[in-house]
Amino acid sequence: xxxxxxxxxQFAAAxxxxxxxxxxxxxxxxxxxxxxxxxxxxxxxxxxxxAFLTPxx
Numbered sequence: 001x002x003x004x005x006x007x008x009x010q011f012a013a014a015x016x017x018x019x020x021x022x023x024x025x026x027x028x029x030x031x032x033x034x035x036x037x038x039x040x041x042x043x044x045x046x047x048x049x050x051a052f053l054t055p056x057x
């Protein structure tokens with residue numbers, strides 16, 4: 001088994017974080033949400049980014 005860079009008893013992989021990447025620039029940050037189930041945290045980010053990026057008609 002590969003050695004982990006973090007202690008598996010102190011950290012756990014979970015959803016709720018989304019990378020912010022700009023075209024021709026690269027990664028500039030992340031958006032993170034916590035407090036609900038991992039899938040719900042992640043879905044909240046996706047829903048809000050979709051609403052923000054959808055042009056108003």
